[in-house]
Amino acid sequence: MSECCTDTQDQMTITDPTLSATDLNVAYEIRCLRQELGAMRDEFRQFQSELLSLRMSVSDCNDRMTKIENKVSDVERRFEEQSPASYDAIEATIAALKTQLNDRDQELLQNDLIIAGIPETKDENKFHTIKVLSTKLGVTVEDRDVVNIERIGGVRRGLIDGADSPSGELRARVIAVRLARRDVRDQLLRAARVRRGLTTADLNISAPPRRIYVNERLTQMNSKLFHSAREAGQRARYRYVWTKDGRIYARREDGVPAQRIRNDADLAQIFGSSRVR
Template sequence: MPASKCGGCKKYMTSIDAATCIKCNRIHHRACVSLPATGCIPTNWCCPECQKNQVRDNKAETPVRGMANSVLPREQLSKELVDTSPFNCTALDETTTFSPDLAAELRVFKEELRAEFRLMHKEFLEFLQLRTEVAQLKDALNNSGERMDVIEARVEALELKFEQKILPTNSDYVDNTIAELKCQLNERDQELLLNDIEITGIPESKEESTLHLVNVLAVKLGITLDERDVVHAERVGATHRNRVVALDGSIAADPAAQRPRSISVRLARRATRDALLRAARVRRGLSTDALDMPGPPHRVYVNERLTRTNRRLFYRARQAASLHGWKYVWTREGKILCRKDDRLKVEVIRHEDDVTKIFG
C-alpha cells in the first residue's frame, strides 16, 4: 500500500498506523482518531466527520424521549402547582355562604357574649372599688391602732408619774386627765364601728340564719344587698330573760317574755350602712309582721352600733332629756347629739359630766 496522508493531521503514514472510514474511505492516524496503536480496527468504524453527520434514530423507547413525553407543559404544570399548593391564598379568600338560621344564631351568640362581657366589666369595676375601700378601711384601722397605742402609752406614763408623785397632788387635775384619756379611747373604739349597724326586736330562734334575716329586712326597707356587702352578721350579748314570780313565790323565766338579742351587722362600705339607716328612718313603724315572722308583732329598730360606754351614755341622755323636756336626742357617726327645741343649737355629749352640765 503506497504511503498516504492522514485526513486529520495531513502527514504521511504507514499502512499499520492507518484506519479507513467505511463511509468516506478516508485514512487517518490511529492516534488522531483515538484508536489503539495495536489490535484490529472495528469493521463498522467511521471517522469523526462521518459520525457527526450520521442521522440519529429518535425512537420513543429512548430514555430522553420518554421523559419528554411524560413532562407536562409549563403553563399546565404551573396551574396545577398553584391549585394544589397548601399555601394558595386564593382558596382561603373564598366566602362561605351561611344559611339564614345559622347567621341568626351567630348574631344571638354574639349579643350574649357582649352582654356577658359588659356584666363582667361592671363586676370588675365594683371589685376594684371594693378593694380600694377595703384598703382605705385597713389604713384607717392601722392609724386608729397607732393612735390608741400612743394614748395608752400616755396613760401609762401618767400613771407612772402619779405613782412616783411627780404630778401635783391636785386630785381634780388627775381625775380630769384620766377622764379625758378615757373619752379619747372611747372615741377611737367608736371609729372602728362606723361601718356597723345594730338591729333589735327580731325574735331569736336556734336554727335561724342571721344573714338571711338581714337580707329580708333590707328588702323590706327597699335596699338590695349583695353577698359582698355584708362582712358578718351575728347575735351579740347574753340572752336577756324577763323574770316573773311564780305562785309558790319562786322566780322563774317566762319563755314567752324572752327578750331577743340584737343583731350586729358589719358592712363593707359606709355608703351601704348610711342607705340602710336612711331607709329605716323613713319606715319607723316597721314590725315583725311585715317581715312574715310568726308570733305577736314587735317593733324592729335599725340604729348605729355604739360602744358600751356610748350606749350607756345615750341611755342616760334620753332619760335626762325626757325628764327636763328636751325634744331631740339622737346619734350620728357614733356621736351623741341633743337639742332642746328647733331654735337652739345642737349639744354634743362626750362623757357623763356633759349630761349633768347640759341637762342640769
C-alpha cells in the same frame, strides 16, 4: 461503837500485852468517845457556818425591806404634798385618755348596725333575715356587702325555743351587722328612719308583731351615755336626743342649736345635775 474502834483496840492489845481486859475496854471506849466528839465538833462548826450565813441573809433581807419601806414612805409623802390642783389635773388627763380610747373604738364600729326586735329562734338564718329587712327598707344589700352577722349578749337558755311567746320576743338578743361599706350602712339607717313603723309582720316572721329598730352600733361607754342622756332628756323635756356617726346630741326644741354630749359632765351641764341619775 465497838466496831468503829476495832483497829485501835487490836493495836492497844499488841503494843501493851500487860494491860487487863477491863483497861483495854475503858481505853477503847475513851478513844471512841474522843472520835465522836471530834465529829460532833466538825458538825457543830458547819452548823455555825450555816447559821451565820442564814443570819447574813436575813440581815440583807431586812436591809432591803427597810429601803423599800423608806421609798414607799417617800412616795406617800410626796403624794400628800401635792396640791388638789394636781389631783384635778391627773383626773382630767385620765378622763381625756378614756375619751380618746372610746372615740377610737367608736371609729372601728362605723360600718356596724344594731337591729333590735327580731325574735331569736334556734337554727335561725340571720343573713336571710337581714336580706329580707333590707328589701323591705328599699335598700339593695349584696352578699359581698355583709362582713359579719351575730347576736350579741349572753345566751338566755330556754328563751330561744320559746321565741314565739311575747316574753321570748321581749328578751331576744339584738343582732349586730358589720357591713363592708359605710354608705350601705348609712342607706339602711336613713331608710329605717323613714319607715319607723316597720314590724316583724312585714318580714313574715311567725310571731306576734313587734317593732323593729335599726340603729348605729355604739361602744359600751357611748351606749350607757346615750341611755342616760335619753332619760335625762325626758325629765328635762328635751324634744330630741339622738346619735349620728357615733356621737350623741341633744336639742331642746326646733330652731335651737344641737349640743354634743361627750361624758357625764356634759350631761350635768346640759340637763342639770338634778335630772341626771
